[in-house]
Amino acid sequence: MFSTVLYIAIALFALGFSIFIHELGHFIAAKKRGLIADRFSIGFGPRIFGWHRNGTDFRLSLLPLGGYVSLPQLADMGRIEGGEKEDADRLPPISYADKMIVAVMGAVFNLIFALVLSLVLWGVGREIVKSTTVGYVAEEIRNADGAIVPGPAYVAGIRAGDKIRTIDDKAVPDWWYFQNAIATGVGKEVGVEGRRQVEVGVLREGKAMEFTVYPELVSSERMRYIGIEPETDETSAPIVVRLEPDMPAIEAGLLPMDRLIKLDGEEIISGAFLSTYLANHGDRSIDVTVERNGKEITLPIQPRIKEGEQSPRFGFAYDFQYKTEIVHYNPIDQLYRFAETMKMTLFALVHTNSDVHVKNMSGPVGIVHGLTRMAQIGFIDLLWMLALINVNLAIFNLLPIPVLDGGHMLFATISKVIGRPLPQKVMENVQGAFMIILLGFVIYVSFFDVGRVGRDIGLIDDEPQASAETVPAAPTTDEAAAESYEP
Structure with missing residues (x-):
């Protein structure tokens, strides 16, 4: 429990630091351009402390949905950020260049941070x-x-043994x-x-x-899948990838990422051995030996028959490790790959033929x-995901949507084109409306996030369960769809 809380704290710090980097870009640019910056907030809403x-x-604010730097001379968020219209009215106007530079520097700082992380990944490899x-x-x-149903690829x-070269004429x-495509x-x-x-x-x-x-379409996420998996390292022990609630494995203390080593002291040499041993000895407690954090632990687990089924099961899904190698992508290539992933996702999100939805x-x-x-997998993987998140933050914030940086740039550009400032009241009302939409969006996706997290940690079990080695479950890992099995 302590280690889990520690990893969650590391994750919260990593996300909070990314937000801080973004807002720091706005703040430094504003100060360099001579603008007033009366508030630097991580989070929205009422002030907690600062x-x-x-x-x-x-300040640190109540709602951890992002952050902002209050700049009254820009198209400010007014009452949403706690500012007053009179404050902006008393201050001298600023140039179009000032507005654009200050607005874009948050994304620039995120990209710089992602570049620094990519330099580290380039050096140590992943x-x-x-x-x-x-x-x-x-x-x-x-x-x-x-x-x-029949496997689409088959x-x-x-x-x-086939080597995938292209997906829809794009090199893989x-x-x-390949998975993302x-x-x-x-x-x-x-x-x-x-x-x-x-194709x-x-x-x-x-x-x-x-x-x-x-x-x-597979899993509760209803994502496209064609039924193929990468090469596995057959010399490695199977790894627990998912646990079912109210089943013997989770009750005995088995954890995701445990490496299955032995059954009753006999080495597990294949998935077939594990399934056969369970079929032959499912009427008694079986000593399951796993490797966890470099140490071997033996857990006695009594298989049982789940309601509606006929055979006793432990209640966990396992998988063999895929063949991996250390790569040293150069930083520019890595940032391009991150941006391409974001582009593919956004394009799919708005395309009518896609199965990717807001949820x-x-x-x-x-x-x-x-x-x-x-963070639980390793420090290098944490750095990789943090770099990916910072590129996503940069791209997302530059979208021309009110409330986001791109919205400020849009307002500034409209004012430049028409030759006069937009009414403060209009901007406040538009941004207020989009703020409500943004909050609704966060609540909506968070509802599905909770379900995903619940399934991942074994609190929710609404995935169709595979019953044999010829029927892989849905994709479950970060780098590749897991060919997981259910003993």
């Missing part, structure tokens, strides 16, 4: 699933509705890109009832081949949970 220095109220060679092709998968003709540099795909057959479609280019025994694949996005709850998971 201090005053050189005319600025540095372990990822680099290879795009197919290790497993499912003949059947379980879709989001719980039905067992039906199309893709086989283990690694397995993570499938999930955010917008391909669809012509016609109102057209099936989802993706997959592979290399088989030196020969280039093209396959048209029709993805299925699939993450708010503060999901971001903190993701950072927590990365």
Whole structure:
């Protein structure tokens, strides 16, 4: 419990520091341009605590949904940020250049921070699933509705050993890109009832081949999936990836990321061994030995039959590690890859053929949970996700939406074009309306975030359960869709 709280605290600090970096960019630019900055806030709403220095109220506010620097000479958020219209009226106007520079510098600082993190990642390297060679092709998968359907890739003709080269004519540099390209795909057959479609280019025994694949939707997230997985490291022990609530494994103290070593002292050499041993000895308590934080722990677990089923189970999903390698992407390439991921997601979000919806996005709850998971995996993975988040913050904040930095730039540009300032009341009302929309958006995505977190830590169990090794569950890992099994 203490270690979990520590990782959550690290995640909260990492997110808060990213927000601080963003607002610091605005603050420094404003001061350099001679603007008044009367408030520097992490969070919105009522002030919790802080201090005053050189005319600025540095504060921590109640709602941890971002942050802001109050600049009365810009298109200020007025009553939302606690400012007064009269304050802005008494101050001298500023130039268009001042407004644009101050507004954009938050995103610039996020990109600089992401660049610094990418330099670190370039130097030390990061372990990822680099290879795009197919290790497993499912003949059947379980879709989001719980039905067992033919594996899309298998039906199309893709086989283990094929090396994926392209997705819809775009080069595939690694397995993570492949996953994102499938999930955010917008391909669809012509016609109102057209099936989802993706063109997959592979290399088989030196020969280039093209396959048209029709993805299925899987998991409660209803994301596109074609039923293939990368090569696995067959010498590694299986790893627990998910636990079912109210089942023996979680009750015995098994945890996600535990490495399964032995059953009753016998080494686990394959998934088949684990399943066979359970089938033969499911009527008694079994000593399950796992490796956790470098130490071996033995947990006695009594399998039992879940209501509506016929065979005893432990109640956890496991997976074998994929083949990984250390990569040293140069910083510019890494930032480009982050930006491309954001572009693919935003494009899918607005495209009518996509299966990506607002509910699939993450708010503060999901971001903190993701950072927590990365912190648990390792410091390098935490830095990678923090760099990704900062690039996303930069791009998102530059969207021309009132309340965001891009909205301030939009107001300033409109004023420049029409040759006169926009009425303060109009800007306050527009920003107030969009602030309400933003809060509603955060509440909406947070509702789904809570469900995702609950499923991830085993408090909620509403995923269709796979029943055999030929039926992989839904994607469950960060870098690659996990081919997980249910003993």
